[in-house]
Amino acid sequence: MKHPFALLALLPAITLCAQPIQRYSVNAGYMMTNNNSYADNNCPTYGLDAALLWPHVTEQTLGQGWKQIAFGFKASFAAIPRGPAGHRMGLVGLLHFDLSRRWECQLGVGLSAYTKPYSFTHDTNNLFIGSFVNCLIDIGISYSLTRNLDVALRVLHTSNGMLYKPNQGLNYFQLDVAYTPRARSRIAGCQPSGPYTTWDRHELGLALSLGTVMSRKEGVEGYFPCYDLSLNYQYYVSPWFAVGGTVDLWYNFVDRQPLLDKADPYTFPMYLSALAGFEAFFGPMSIKAGIGPCILVSSEVSIPFYERAGVYYNFPQRRHYLGVAINAHAGRIEFIEWTLGFRI
Numbered sequence: 001m002k003h004p005f006a007l008l009a010l011l012p013a014i015t016l017c018a019q020p021i022q023r024y025s026v027n028a029g030y031m032m033t034n035n036n037s038y039a040d041n042n043c044p045t046y047g048l049d050a051a052l053l054w055p056h057v058t059e060q061t062l063g064q065g066w067k068q069i070a071f072g073f074k075a076s077f078a079a080i081p082r083g084p085a086g087h088r089m090g091l092v093g094l095l096h097f098d099l100s101r102r103w104e105c106q107l108g109v110g111l112s113a114y115t116k117p118y119s120f121t122h123d124t125n126n127l128f129i130g131s132f133v134n135c136l137i138d139i140g141i142s143y144s145l146t147r148n149l150d151v152a153l154r155v156l157h158t159s160n161g162m163l164y165k166p167n168q169g170l171n172y173f174q175l176d177v178a179y180t181p182r183a184r185s186r187i188a189g190c191q192p193s194g195p196y197t198t199w200d201r202h203e204l205g206l207a208l209s210l211g212t213v214m215s216r217k218e219g220v221e222g223y224f225p226c227y228d229l230s231l232n233y234q235y236y237v238s239p240w241f242a243v244g245g246t247v248d249l250w251y252n253f254v255d256r257q258p259l260l261d262k263a264d265p266y267t268f269p270m271y272l273s274a275l276a277g278f279e280a281f282f283g284p285m286s287i288k289a290g291i292g293p294c295i296l297v298s299s300e301v302s303i304p305f306y307e308r309a310g311v312y313y314n315f316p317q318r319r320h321y322l323g324v325a326i327n328a329h330a331g332r333i334e335f336i337e338w339t340l341g342f343r344i
Contacts, residue, residue, distance in 0.1 A: 020052040020072065022181055029174030031080055033128055045172060047078035053096055070096040071282045074108060085129035086116030090136045093287045093311055095280050108138035109287060109309040112158045118166055131164035135326050137309065152176040165214055205232035207341030213254050213334060224254035226335045240281040246290060248273040252334065272296035273306055286312045319343050
């Protein structure tokens with residue numbers, strides 16, 4: 001990917017569905033490093049976003065408390081004049097749902113790119129973004145001032161899961177003002193479809209994920225393997241939206257050598273975790289996210305909970321899927337998972 005704007009090349013493909021909602025926003029905010037030791041690099045930001053959303057009225061399927069859900073994509077540009085990694089571009093898959101008549105929530109997972117990452121410039125002041133392409137997590141809460149005008153507070157995080165050093169990661173806190181030319185409730189978009197045609201459906205699943213991670217400890221170089229075996233349960237609230245839980249048995253071998261060095265009796269880096277989450281489908285694609293506690297961890301992990309968010313392709317038979325996800329502790333990405341899963 002030689003040109004930064006190549007990241008946005010996929011955006012025209014999402015116009016294949018009829019009548020998407022367009023949403024344009026301006027924002028201003030503040031960038032903070034993911035390590036307080038480098039607070040001198042914190043600085044203000046401002047930017048532009050453009051989103052396409054396909055809405056789906058769901059009062060009959062999700063109850064009176066849920067009015068509408070929309071799924072789509074958002075492209076963004078953030079100008080960071082004093083940023084050590086340059087300016088940021090992003091493209092995320094977006095899940096948007098109403099909390100009440102005026103309050104709304106947005107969850108986005110995708111990719112970001114910086115104009116001056118360490119891999120391009122070898123700038124010793126940039127300890128935060130090592131590689132050109134990074135993960136981007138985007139979470140927001142918005143309030144509708146009118147049918148066409150919203151204000152929102154957003155939190156974003158970018159890093160690459162230690163696939164390329166240095167990589168401390170960057171966090172953003174933003175205030176958005178968004179304009180929607182046509183109100184969501186007046187438009188019917190493309191209907192997504194999940195694995196099943198019946199709405200009341202329980203599902204068990206099994207997934208195997210593989211990944212690699214680099215150590216955050218000085219003097220420890222190279223890549224270490226990570227494995228994750230997951231048992232999933234999901235309940236389909238509608239043909240395209242499911243909620244459920246996952247039990248994970250995973251291994252992160254980057255922790256093995258520090259445990260041996262300390263003569264820790266727990267020398268096999270095995271972890272047992274559980275999380276609750278959701279999956280939303282859009283044709284053969286889906287996004288899935290969750291958060292939950294770590295039940296069994298090594299002494300190298302001090303954070304008691306973890307998160308996962310990913311994008312998946314569901315094969316036409318809808319019994320198996322491929323995808324990529326991020327596994328993180330309190331926003332600090334541990335590794336990137338490449339997943340093969342089966343729906344039972």
